[in-house]
Amino acid sequence: MNVTARPTRGSRLRPLLVGIPYLLSSAVFLTVFLVSRPRLPDPIATHFGGSGHADGFTSQGALLPMGLAMLLLPGALFVVLAYVIDAVRPLVLTAYATVGPLCYANVRVVMDNAGAETARDVRLTLWEVPAALALAAVTGGIGLLVTRGWQQPAPEARIGPKNRPGLLLHPGETAFWTHAQRSRGLGIAGLTLLVAGATIIPLTGFGPGVVLLGTGLLFGLFSGVRSTVDRHGLTVTMLWLPWPRLRIPLKRIVEANARDINAFCDMGGWGYRINKGRSGVVLRSGEALVVQLANGKEFVVTTDDAATAAALLNGLVERGSGHAAPTDRRG
Numbered sequence: 001m002n003v004t005a006r007p008t009r010g011s012r013l014r015p016l017l018v019g020i021p022y023l024l025s026s027a028v029f030l031t032v033f034l035v036s037r038p039r040l041p042d043p044i045a046t047h048f049g050g051s052g053h054a055d056g057f058t059s060q061g062a063l064l065p066m067g068l069a070m071l072l073l074p075g076a077l078f079v080v081l082a083y084v085i086d087a088v089r090p091l092v093l094t095a096y097a098t099v100g101p102l103c104y105a106n107v108r109v110v111m112d113n114a115g116a117e118t119a120r121d122v123r124l125t126l127w128e129v130p131a132a133l134a135l136a137a138v139t140g141g142i143g144l145l146v147t148r149g150w151q152q153p154a155p156e157a158r159i160g161p162k163n164r165p166g167l168l169l170h171p172g173e174t175a176f177w178t179h180a181q182r183s184r185g186l187g188i189a190g191l192t193l194l195v196a197g198a199t200i201i202p203l204t205g206f207g208p209g210v211v212l213l214g215t216g217l218l219f220g221l222f223s224g225v226r227s228t229v230d231r232h233g234l235t236v237t238m239l240w241l242p243w244p245r246l247r248i249p250l251k252r253i254v255e256a257n258a259r260d261i262n263a264f265c266d267m268g269g270w271g272y273r274i275n276k277g278r279s280g281v282v283l284r285s286g287e288a289l290v291v292q293l294a295n296g297k298e299f300v301v302t303t304d305d306a307a308t309a310a311a312l313l314n315g316l317v318e319r320g321s322g323h324a325a326p327t328d329r330r331g
Contacts, residue, residue: 015082017146018095021139022075025103029067032107036114044113048124057119067106073196074098080188089147090264096143100135108132167315176230177312180239181303183223183283186270190219222271225281227289227303229312234291236281236301246281248299250320254292256313258306261288267300289313 037060044063047056058066078095108128116122169175193216197209224239233249234256261267263285268275270282280300282288289306291299291313303309 015079017092018082019075019079021096021099021142022071022078025099025106026068026071026075028103029071029106029110030064032110033064033067036110039114040110041113041116041119043119044109045116045119045122046109048122052124052126054119054122054124063109067109069196070106071099071102073192074102077189077192077196080192081185092147093140093143096146097136097140100139101132104132104135167311169315169319171319174231175312175315176228177305177309178226178228179303179305179309180224180226181283181301182239183270186219186223186283190216190221190223192216193219223283225283225301227301227309229309229316231316233316234289234299234301234309234313248291248293250313250317252294253313253317254294255317256289256291256310258310259288259290260286261290261300261302263302273300 040060042060043057044060045054045056046058046063046066047054049055075095078091078098082091082095112122112124113119167175193212195216197212197214197216221238221240226237226239228235228237231250233247233251233253235248236246238244261282263270263282266275267273267278267280267282270284273280273282277296278298278300280288280298281302282300283302286302287304287306288300288302289309293299
């Protein structure tokens with residue numbers, strides 16, 4: 001039976017609450033920049049070596065769009081993630097702890113340059129790094145207060161962990177099951193990073209832009225997987241590439257079942273996960289194929305129609321072991 005949970009306070013407000021600190025930080029940076037602009041040198045010192053001396057410079061005209069991009073693009077990414085994943089409290093805490101140092105770094109660059117004769121006269125003091133970390137703790141604490149008492153949204157359906165379907169296979173019969181599962185969140189995050197990388201390359205050069213482009217490409221490539229059950233066992237591959245490939249042969253499988261999982265609480269996040277005796281490929285919360293292995297551990301892959309995959313796997317395992325079919329099997 002499917003049970004639909006009402007949206008929680010956190011699920012309704014999380015995009016707004018994630019975006020607000022980034023908008024406020026952008027407004028603070030813009031105000032400080034406009035007020036200080038008449039006293040800023042051109043170019044402006046924007047990077048400092050270990051001794052505190054300036055070793056990287058940006059034109060005054062490029063600093064404003066670059067600083068706003070450093071604040072608004074991560075904010076946009078967090079807002080997108082807030083719409084598509086269910087880890088309400090961890091997401092807000094991460095977003096709040098990130099915005100503090102980002103805002104501090106942008107504002108301090110402007111304030112440190114203000115009044116300097118040339119950019120080479122600007123120095124970075126040792127206390128500014130601890131100050132940024134302290135601000136991260138403060139803004140993270142604000143996120144902690146904002147989300148106090150929030151709970152993870154309940155899943156729409158629950159498949160009991162003892163639901164062990166089976167499919168009777170006669171000698172000589174062949175069968176296989178395959179399903180492609182896509183993650184909307186990873187896909188959107190990848191696209192956002194690609195756009196961000198292409199946007200900041202003209203402002204900051206190829207270094208940061210290439211990092212964002214590469215990360216976005218990885219997010220996009222890992223945004224879909226294909227799971228296949230056949231006489232070889234369970235195989236999981238990337239949707240867009242034939243490699244890397246995970247294969248669990250039938251001889252390593254004890255049984256399989258369909259179960260609802262929470263990506264954050266049960267597996268510790270998204271992607272390829274290893275957590276508390278489990279490993280697997282997790283693209284979302286919800287229905288998953290859970291395979292009990294001979295070593296006592298579990299392998300999990302999130303996929304629709306997991307009950308059919310589990311039934312076929314159990315049938316293949318039973319036929320290979322020569323045991324009689326269980327009474328709950330479907331013909």
